[in-house]
Amino acid sequence: MRYEVTLDGRRVRVDLASDGRFEIEDRVVAADVREIVRARQWSITVESESHEVTVLTHEPLRLDVDGIDVRASVVDERALRAGSATGRASSGRAELRAPMPGLLKALHVKEGDLVEADTPVATLEAMKMENELLAPVRGRVTRLAHSAGTKVEGGAVLAVIAAE
């Protein structure tokens, strides 16, 4: 199985053969891989250099590599072929979700408004603080899913923005 891995913006091709061998960028890699904590932490020696990789969060995929924080994404060959690897930026539609449960204190936009990227869309109160949630992209607000003053779950879609 072939994968395309992006690590902090850098693309790396990984082949995982059925016999358990790895190829990185078409080169066989002599890596000894041990899963220390299931689906969470690996000890990997590469030519006797010792590395430890920990999955900090799966969604989005964030890794700790020997104490260095790395943002990662993985696309397998099926998805590559299907052409879905381009991500949501070009899909023309971005969702603003509540990063945690809380009280939706205020909405700073109306449906139909044009918002700039990184400008406030909503204020969410959680952990005794008011948090400004910013527009992920520049675009037109096509939907506001909740009204101000309501409690929202973590992950709830608050606004849909059509990129412009």
Add this chain to the structure above:
Amino acid sequence: MIRSCHDLGLRAVAVYSDIDRDALHVRAADAAYPIGPAAPRESYLNAAGLIEVAKRSGCDAVHPGYGFLSENADFAQAVGEAGLIFVGPPASVQRALGEKTAARQLAREAGVPVAEGTEPLRDVSAAKDAARRIGYPVLLKPAAGGGGKGMRRVTREEDLAAAWRASTGEAMTAFGQPAVYLEREIANPRHVEMQILADARGQVVWLGERDCSIQRRHQKLIEETPAPTVDDGLRAKLGDAAVRIARKAGYVNAGTVEFLVDQTGGFYFLEVNTRLQVEHPVTESVTGLDLVALQLRIASGEPLPFGQDGIVRTGAAIECRITAEDSFNGFLPAGGVLSLVREPSGPGIRVDSALFAGMTVPTEYDPLLAKVIAHGRDRDEAIARMRRALTEMRVAGIPTALPFHRFALSTPEFLTGRYDTGFLARWTEREPEDLESGRLVAAALAAVLAVRSRAEHAREPVRDTAWAQVGREEALR
């Protein structure tokens, strides 16, 4: 606090809200009592309920910690009236210093400089008038409470109304009263605070300063002592000013006098925190003192066991606050289940932590998870030890502020000690670190294995191990 009790041979009684039943402090204590639902108002802020538990459990004294009711004069008074010892300054002192504008007045009377500011303001139009008089940028601050909660910086009049609403709203949520006042902003200040101790016989000493300039949303992330820009002369002046304020207020027990230091070494009184500070371990590290134990001794009427000359500071100490906040996403608070925790240790490292694998981090409370404290013979050694400790530490399952701290401790600004409260902007402008080839290979392999392994587990039948459970909860989110 529980550790200090145990060192003194005292039994410790903990309280917990419904969602804190599994928290570490419940197991560390000798006894633990439920005090109600998760909402702070119904549990940790319920003074009557807390006092009832203290009496029922046979406590002699109540230590209010450093959040919730720790600076609430009514609570201190109620504890005393219930025949219990309050571990902290008396209610009268808390009242005199807790209301920030009254504290500023007291500092002026003690001959200590204060930044230009107002009394609590009636409404937003009064705030507008005052801001015009003082000149922008100004700071809106809740008159009650501290810790940066509810504080707003305003650079122009158009933003004042929104800031007023936010500030009064947060003040109401955090402190139960909406009163807000206004203060002139000092340009690029350093936030320096002086630790004091006072016994009931009127003896007051200062233990040294802490620099707390690295903040986000006016809340501290990194603290250190000695402050890199404070020399012996300024230190003695700050100590003297803090002691004068404490004497004027009739202070008893541990406290912190906060100052803003401008770029010419001029200083302005900010506020007194009438409680132990989150960052007290850095002072403990360089003085070798246990501040909680001293608080307990002072509260039981003992005199301070040393005078000003008996305090010896050795080396330097730094604290990093590891919070449940996503440093890659505007420091938004995050809740969830911790799947893996590894705390650092080794020479010069102390960790005060609430963390354990499997812990559910609630979103109801302050996001502080753990404090990592490094002590060295000098600042360079303390920094080297802290960098090693942060590289060693792992907290997986939710995003934390750990990436920010790793970055901060490697910036030229921090290494040379020339940072100010605007430091956080450096983080947002940073470039990602380049991975060397071996790491890149390891990271790429693990990324693929993580995605595969997760997909496999999603199909697997339920297994009754802790890891399976944690994995399952994660998959469900």
